[in-house]
Amino acid sequence: xxxxxxxxxxxxxxxxxxxxxxxxxSLWPMPFGTACCAIExxxxxxxxxxxxxxGAEVARFSPRQADLMIVSGTITYxxxxxxxxxxDQMPNPKWVIAMGSCTCGGGPFDSYAVVQGIDExxxxxxxxxxxxxxxxxxxxxxxxxxxxxxNEGAPII
Amino acid sequence: xxxxxDSVIGSIRSQFESSIYKTYSFRDETTLFVKKxxxxxxxxxLKQDFKFxxxxxxxxxxxxxxxVPRYEMVYLFHRFGDDYDENIRIRIKVELEDSDITIDSxxxxxxxxxxxxxxxxxxxxxxxxxxxxxxxxxxxxxxxPHPLRKDFDVRNRQPSKESFEKELKEGFE
Numbered sequence: 001x002x003x004x005x006x007x008x009x010x011x012x013x014x015x016x017x018x019x020x021x022x023x024x025x026s027l028w029p030m031p032f033g034t035a036c037c038a039i040e041x042x043x044x045x046x047x048x049x050x051x052x053x054x055g056a057e058v059a060r061f062s063p064r065q066a067d068l069m070i071v072s073g074t075i076t077y078x079x080x081x082x083x084x085x086x087x088d089q090m091p092n093p094k095w096v097i098a099m100g101s102c103t104c105g106g107g108p109f110d111s112y113a114v115v116q117g118i119d120e121x122x123x124x125x126x127x128x129x130x131x132x133x134x135x136x137x138x139x140x141x142x143x144x145x146x147x148x149x150x151n152e153g154a155p156i157i
Numbered sequence: 158x159x160x161x162x163d164s165v166i167g168s169i170r171s172q173f174e175s176s177i178y179k180t181y182s183f184r185d186e187t188t189l190f191v192k193k194x195x196x197x198x199x200x201x202x203l204k205q206d207f208k209f210x211x212x213x214x215x216x217x218x219x220x221x222x223x224x225v226p227r228y229e230m231v232y233l234f235h236r237f238g239d240d241y242d243e244n245i246r247i248r249i250k251v252e253l254e255d256s257d258i259t260i261d262s263x264x265x266x267x268x269x270x271x272x273x274x275x276x277x278x279x280x281x282x283x284x285x286x287x288x289x290x291x292x293x294x295x296x297x298x299x300x301x302p303h304p305l306r307k308d309f310d311v312r313n314r315q316p317s318k319e320s321f322e323k324e325l326k327e328g329f330e
Binding site: 076077078080081084110111112113116121 | 295296297304309310311312313314316317318320321324325
C-alpha cells in the first residue's frame with residue numbers, strides 16, 4: 001500500500017503515487033487512424049464499448065493535449081515522418097499503442113512503401129494484434145498501459 | 158438519331174486509317190493501337206468530333222522480357238449518350254520504345270487526365286510532353302525509382318527509407 005488513511009480525512013501518500021494514479025485514469029488519446037483499424041477504434045470510443053469507463057474517452061486531435069498515441073492503420077514511409085512529428089509534439093510523459101497487424105509488423109503489405117512495424121521509428125508500449133482487432137483488444141491494451149503507469153510510472157518534471 | 162458502338166468506332170477507324178495500325182475486340186470491348194506521332198491529333202478529334210468527353214483511366218504496362226516495344230500506354234475513354242446503348246467506351250493503346258519513353262500529354266484536351274498522367278509518371282517514369290505540372294503524385298518528391306517497372310524489386314524499401322529519413326531531418330531544422 002502506497003497510501004493510507006491518517007484519520008480525520010487526511011491521506012498520506014507519495015507525490016509519485018498520486019501523479020501516476022491521475023495519469024493512468026486520464027489517458028487522453030491522440031487517435032492516429034489511417035485505415036480500417038480506425039473504425040474499430042471509433043467503436044471502442046462509442047457507447048457500446050465506451051473507453052470513457054477507463055478514463056480514456058477524451059480524444060484530443062491536438063497532440064499538445066494528448067498523452068497516449070493510438071496508431072491504428074497502415075503506415076507508409078511518406079506518412080511515417082508525419083506520425084513521428086506528431087509524436088514529438090506530444091508532451092511528456094507519453095505512451096504509444098500499435099493497433100493492428102499493419103502497425104505491428106506491416107501486415108499483408110510487404111511492399112516498397114509500407115513501414116514494417118512502427119517500432120522502426122516510434123517507441124511502442126503495447127502491441128495489439130488482429131486485422132482489425134476487436135474493441136475489447138484495444139480496451140485491454142489501454143488497461144495494460146494503465147498497469148504499466150501504475151508499476152513504472154514516469155518522472156515528475 | 159441512334160448512335161451505336163460499331164458505327165462510331167467504324168467512323169473513327171475510317172477517319173484515322175493511317176494512324177490506327179492494329180485493332181482487336183474482346184467481349185464487345187474495342188482496343189485501337191494508335192501511332193505515337195499522330196496520337197495528340199487523334200485525341201483532339203476523339204473529343205471534339207466523336208464526343209468522347211470523359212477520361213475513365215490512364216495507365217501503362219511494362220512488358221519487360223515479354224514483348225518489344227517494352228512499354229504500352231493504355232487510355233480508356235467514355236462517350237455519354239441519352240440511352241444506355243448509346244454509352245460507348247473505347248480503349249486506346251500506344252506502344253513506347255524503351256529508348257524514348259515520352260508521349261504527348263492529353264491534359265490540355267481533357268483536364269481530368271492531369272493526376273492520372275502524374276500517377277503513370279510516378280509509377281513507370283513515362284514522361285508527358287506538355288503536362289502543366291509534371292511532379293510525382295504518390296511517392297515522395299525526392300524518390301528515384303519507378304515502383305511498377307518490372308525491373309524494380311517490389312520489396313525494396315531502401316529508397317522509401319532514405320526519403321523518410323531525409324524528410325525527418327529537414328522537418329526538424
